[in-house]
Amino acid sequence: MRVLTVYRRLYACHGPQHWWPGDGPFEIMVGAVLTQNTAWSNVERAIANLKAAACLEPEAIATCDLRHLGALLRPAGYFNVKARRLQHFCRWYLEQGGYERLRRWPTARLRFALLGVHGIGPETADDILLYAFGRPVFVVDAYTRRLAARLGLVAGDLSYEALRAYFEQALRRETGYEDRPGTAGRRRLVRLYNEYHALIVAHSKSVCRPRPRCSVCCLARHCPAVS
DNA sequence: ACCCAGGGTCATA
DNA sequence: TATGACCATGGG
Numbered sequence: 284m285r286v287l288t289v290y291r292r293l294y295a296c297h298g299p300q301h302w303w304p305g306d307g308p309f310e311i312m313v314g315a316v317l318t319q320n321t322a323w324s325n326v327e328r329a330i331a332n333l334k335a336a337a338c339l340e341p342e343a344i345a346t347c348d349l350r351h352l353g354a355l356l357r358p359a360g361y362f363n364v365k366a367r368r369l370q371h372f373c374r375w376y377l378e379q380g381g382y383e384r385l386r387r388w389p390t391a392r393l394r395f396a397l398l399g400v401h402g403i404g405p406e407t408a409d410d411i412l413l414y415a416f417g418r419p420v421f422v423v424d425a426y427t428r429r430l431a432a433r434l435g436l437v438a439g440d441l442s443y444e445a446l447r448a449y450f451e452q453a454l455r456r457e458t459g460y461e462d463r464p465g466t467a468g469r470r471r472l473v474r475l476y477n478e479y480h481a482l483i484v485a486h487s488k489s490v491c492r493p494r495p496r497c498s499v500c501c502l503a504r505h506c507p508a509v510s
Numbered sequence: 511a512c513c514c515a516g517g518g519t520c521a522t523a
Numbered sequence: 524t525a526t527g528a529c530c531a532t533g534g535g
Contacts, residue, residue: 314516315516316517318515318516318517319516319517319518320514320515320516320517320518320530321515321516321517321531321532321533322514322515322516322532322533322534323515323516324515324533324534325515325531325532325533325534326516328532328533329532357531357532358532358533359531359532360515360530360531360532360533361517361518361529361530361531361532362530362531362532363530363531364518364519364529364530364531365530368518401518401519402517402518402519403518404517404518404519405517405518406516406517406518407517407518410516422516424516424517425515425516425517426516480516481516483516484516487516488515488516512535513534513535514533514534514535515532515533515534517530518529518530519528519529519530520527520528520529521527521528521529522525522526522527522528523524523525523526
């Protein structure tokens with residue numbers, strides 16, 4: 284089955300997802316860290332706490348007392364870990380000159396630098412690249428791996444990088460969009476990767492219904508036909 | 511009382 | 524390099 288076909292079916296079933304849920308690049312980056320292995324509803328509470336404490340800014344987080352920051356992040360779980368990770372990230376972010384500087388970096392350099400920040404792994408880095416910086420990077424998560432494996436597109440033990448390369452190459456080939464800076468093809472790829480990842484998450488969290496149903500409906504997490 | 515969630519790091523073999 | 528432990532809250 285073509286990867287683009289899967290996308291069309293997911294879109295037909297679930298519609299546009301309007302990701303990333305959040306206001307502005309920095310809030311998106313914060314959300315990307317906070318949502319690590321955590322339900323988004325919990326992240327929303329933590330972000331609300333940060334806003335209410337006037338602490339949803341890089342300077343505030345970078346200089347904040349870790350105990351205080353942890354208290355604000357408590358609803359998101361792993362709050363001690365995430366307080367340290369957020370602070371590491373914000374200090375790095377400010378050292379590099381913030382968004383206006385980082386947005387000038389080529390994608391490969393930006394990705395490599397993000398992966399060097401303590402607490403930023405492949406998925407968090409790619410969330411940031413795609414949703415905060417608008418780069419054509421396909422985000423892989425546990426849902427993506429399970430979906431691709433169950434459809435028989437790839438082996439189940441493929442590495443993160445291999446899976447990302449698979450989706451990016453397949454989608455570039457099947458759409459014919461070219462990935463060159465400043466081109467319409469680049470922007471289309473960004474929109475496609477954005478919506479695709481969001482749809483995989485939405486689909487995986489959805490419950491399989493008799494009607495209406497999409498052609499990949501039996502791959503939802505809670506579908507009785509799968510487990 | 512379970513299980514899981516839009517991961518990542520670290521210690522161990 | 525490949526597992527396992529650990530982090531922790533909130534909803535089903």
